[in-house]
Amino acid sequence: MKVAVIGAGIVGVATAYELALRGVEVTLIEAHEGAGLATSFANGGQLSACEVAPWAGPEIPGLILRWLGRDDAPFRLRPKMDPDQWRWLLRFLMRCRASARHERIPPNLELALLTRERMASYEAGFRNEGRTLDFDRRQKGILRIFSSAHAVRAGAAEMETMTRLGVEQQLLTPAECVRIEPALASALQRGEIAGGLYSPSDASGDAHLFSKQLADAAILRGVTFLSDTTVEGLVARAGRVHGVATSRGVIDADAVVVSAGAGTTALLKPLGFRTWIYPVKGYSVTLPAPEGNAPEVSITDEARKIVISRLGGHLRAAGQAEVGGYDLTLEPARANSVLDALTSLLPQVAPRAGQAEFWCGLRPMTPDGSPVIGRLEPLSNLFINSGHGTLGWTLGAGSATLLADLICGGLPQLDVSPFSITRF
Ligand SMILES: Cc1cc2nc3c(=O)[nH]c(=O)nc-3n(C[C@H](O)[C@H](O)[C@H](O)COP(=O)(O)OP(=O)(O)OC[C@H]3O[C@@H](n4cnc5c(N)ncnc54)[C@H](O)[C@@H]3O)c2cc1C
Known part of the structure; x- marks a missing residue:
């Protein structure tokens, strides 16, 4: 069986790897020049199985109102003439009930624990082959x-x-x-x-390093990695997808997986699917860790709305949520507000502020804070693995193994119905 996987972020790379482990012939297609260069590049680094509650919750509407009009606020809405944005926002607000938040915790937790298991198994696999999967993993909670x-x-x-x-x-x-x-x-x-x-039991690590090394390992297992290749559309007729139209021509496939992060909606819309995945922009700042007094444990500062992870010799802080479309412009005021939050919590970091590297990325987010995993009926061989939002690093490998089992006709280790696209 030939499977085309679109997108080489943490989710697509893990999906390609899981399929390769099952003996599937995989082509992984990525617009960038390598793996993990979009949203998986410089995220907050937290592998937070114990923190999988969705963002939507009873306190959120009040916070949004309080932060309206503030350029450096942790949340910002930039209204667009885009019905997808308004539909998404409405759904998100409808999920701001305590019961809706609680309903999502058990399936997200199960998926996060499965991710832990799969990541440990990848690491063991690397060790068995005399290599190390080295992604600055820190198991300090x-x-x-x-x-x-x-x-x-x-x-x-x-x-x-x-x-x-x-x-x-x-x-x-x-x-x-x-x-x-x-x-x-x-x-x-x-x-x-x-x-x-x-x-x-939680941990942290560098999702970009992980994606890169797992992509290399997938290639060693026979995966064809087409980088610098943009998917322009899916070729579908008579209830099936027959291939993927790319900037390098059409690639034939028996099945197609869309794991294109924030690019997922644009690929599926022409086929009539509403994914409910919308981009929520976030920022991170990475700087050399101060000597002697740098945190070892990953921290979430609830009041400042940032997370902090130690990645090797560096510290990374991440935060901010902007619902404002697909624009990836890095705005200094918003990037600096993450740095300010970090240095106000940990003043010992301030002398390194001049070496800070700023980044922003688009979280591919669903209104209810769970990803979309499964077959895209009525097309019998089209699959989605996307919409991991704030938790792609925490849930990616688990969702990859579920989808690989579905594609190969095996019984997935978890019930996938909570992640079905039909739940919206
Ligand atoms: C500031 C910030 C902090 C975060 N912190 C954390 C954290 O601490 N813990 C956590 O678990 N998660 C965190 N996340 C979320 C996590 O980073 C994302 O959920 C995850 O990276 C999404 O992975 P992905 O593979 O779905 O998407 P991506 O990494 O964006 O990968 C999708 C890939 O598809 C490619 N693509 C898209 N369209 C096409 C096309 N048409 N043709 C070819 N290729 C295409 C893109 O180039 C991209 O490489 C954070 C996110 C942000 C922004």
Whole structure:
């Protein structure tokens, strides 16, 4: 069987690799010159299985109103003359109920735990072949810090849910937060930490390094990687897709997977599919870690709305959400607000601010915070693996293995119905 996979971000690369493991002949098609160069390039680095709740929640409409008109606000809406944007926003607001948020936690968690398992298995596979899958993985947990008693109470309620689902989290006092991560000592002295929620089994790592190395490993397993190749459309007739029209000609395929991140909607719209995937722009800043007092544990600062990960000798902070279309212009005010948030939490980083590298990317986001995985009926051989939003690094390998099983006729390890496109 010949399968064409469109998009070599973390999701497409993992899908190609999983298919190759099952003996499938795969062509991986990517517009950029290599793997992991779009949204998977410089994300927040968190592998946050214990933090998989969707963004949409009861507090969000109030926050959006509070932040309206502020250029450096963590959330910004840039209205477009695009019905997709308004439809998406409406759906997103309709999901801002506590029950809707809770409903998504169990399937996302299962997928994240499957991702952990698959990533560990890839690492073991590399080791068996005498190589290392080296992506600056750090297994030190994720610590979410809160700045108010109200936020600590909300964290405690979340912990109860996660405990019921079998995941270990620890509610920490301010002093315990600093014991887990001494780099936060000055924040404690300033009275900025009211408590924390620690997920010891979570981790962090560099999604770009991972995508690149997994793509190389896929090539070694026989995957044809067509980089610098743009997919212009899908060739469909009589209930099937027959191939992929690219800037280098048509590629024939028995099945096609669309894992094109924020580019997914444009590819599927001409075939009449509404994906409900819309871009939400985010920013990151990466700089050399300060010597001696850099965080080891990945941190989520709930009040500043940033995540921080140590990646090798560097620190990365990421945040911001802008619903404003597909424009990838890096706006200095928004990029700097991530840097400011980082240096205000960790002043020891400030002397390195001059070496900061800024980046922005488009999260391919669904309104309910879960990806879309599965067959695109009525076309019998067209599949989607996209819409991972804020969690593509955390959920990518799990969704890849589910889809590979579906394509190969095996029984997926999890129920895929919560990720079906028909749920919208
Ligand atoms: C600021 C920020 C911080 C984040 N932090 C985290 C985090 O801490 N943890 C986490 O789990 N997730 C995080 N995410 C989310 C995560 O990065 C994304 O969900 C993930 O990278 C999406 O991967 P993807 O493979 O679907 O998309 P992408 O990485 O964008 O890959 C899609 C690929 O498809 C290609 N493509 C698109 N259209 C075409 C076409 N027509 N022809 C050929 N190729 C095409 C693109 O070039 C691209 O390479 C963050 C995102 C952002 C922006």
